[in-house]
Amino acid sequence: MRNFYKDIVFFFIIFSLLLGDIILFSSLINEFFVHSETIIAGIIGFVGAILGGAITYLGVRLQLSHRDKEVFLSTATVRLDTLSLLDDKYSSFNGSAIVYSSYKQYMDAEHRILQTDRLIGEVIETIQQDRKVLMEVMGYSEFKEIINIKDSLYGMITNFGVQIPLTQDKS
Template structure:
C-alpha cells in the first residue's frame, strides 16, 4: 500500500499528459491543422510537463535524503536509550517468570507477582518522557493501553490466580513492544545507512 501511495502521483501525472496529448492530437486531426505553431506549442507543453516531473522527482529525492539524514543523526541515541530501558526492566520480567514457575504457595506467589508488577509499572512510568522521544506513536499507544489495564490490578490488595496471570501477560506484552521497537529501529538504521552510501 505504501508503494502504491508513493507512485500514485506519478501515475496520475503521466495519465493526464497522455490524455491531453490524445485530445490535442484528435482535435488537430479533426480540424486538419498541423501548422508549425501548434506543433511548437505541443512540444513546449510536453517540455514544461517533463520539467515539472523532473522537479517533482528531484524534490522528492531531496526530502527523502533529508529524512534519512535526520534519522541517522539521532538513531544511535534512540537505540542506546531503548537498550538501557529494556535492561532496567528486564530484571522485573525475569523475577515474574521466576516467581510464576516456582514451587511456592499460591498466595505468596500472587503477592510477589503483584509487587514485581507494581515496581515494573512505576519504573516504566518514570521513563515516560524517554518513551515519547524514542518510540513510534502507535507503540506508545499500545504500551499506554497495557499500563491502563494493569492499574486496577496493582491497586488491588490481593490478586487471584487469574489476575496474577493477567499481570504477567501484560508485563510481557509491554516488554515485547519495547523489544520489537528496538528491532525495528535497528532495521531502519541499517537500511538507511546502506542507502546513504549509495546516494
C-alpha cells in the first residue's frame, strides 16, 4: 500500500509540473497566435490523454496486485497442508535417528551402523518418492538443498561400503 501512495505523489508532482508548463505555454501561445482556441483545445486533449493513461496505469497496477494476492491465497492453504504432511513424515526420521544415537550404549556398533544405514536409505528413498511434491511446494533453492542433502547421504552410505538397492537420481 505504501508504493501506491508513492505512485500517487509521483503522478501528482508530474501532473503539477505539466499543468505549470501548460499554463506557461498557453500564455505564450496567446501572445504569439491570434486563433489560440484550437491550440488550447489540442493542449486540453493532450492533458486528457495523459490523465487517462495515468488512471489506466494505476488501474492495471491495482488489478495485478490484487491478482497476485488471490493466487497466493488460493495456493497457500494447499502448500501449507502439504508442507505440514512432509514435516510430519521427515520428523519421524529425525526421531528414529535420535533413538539410535541415544541408545548407543545398548546396541553394538555393527547393529547401530546397520540401523543407521537403513534409516539413511529410507530417507533417500522417501526423498526420491516425494520429489514431485517437494518441487511443487518448495522454491528452487530449498529443493536444490534437499537434493544436495540426499546426495551427501547417498555418498555417506557408499563410502562406508554398505549396499542399499537405490537408484542414484542426480537432479
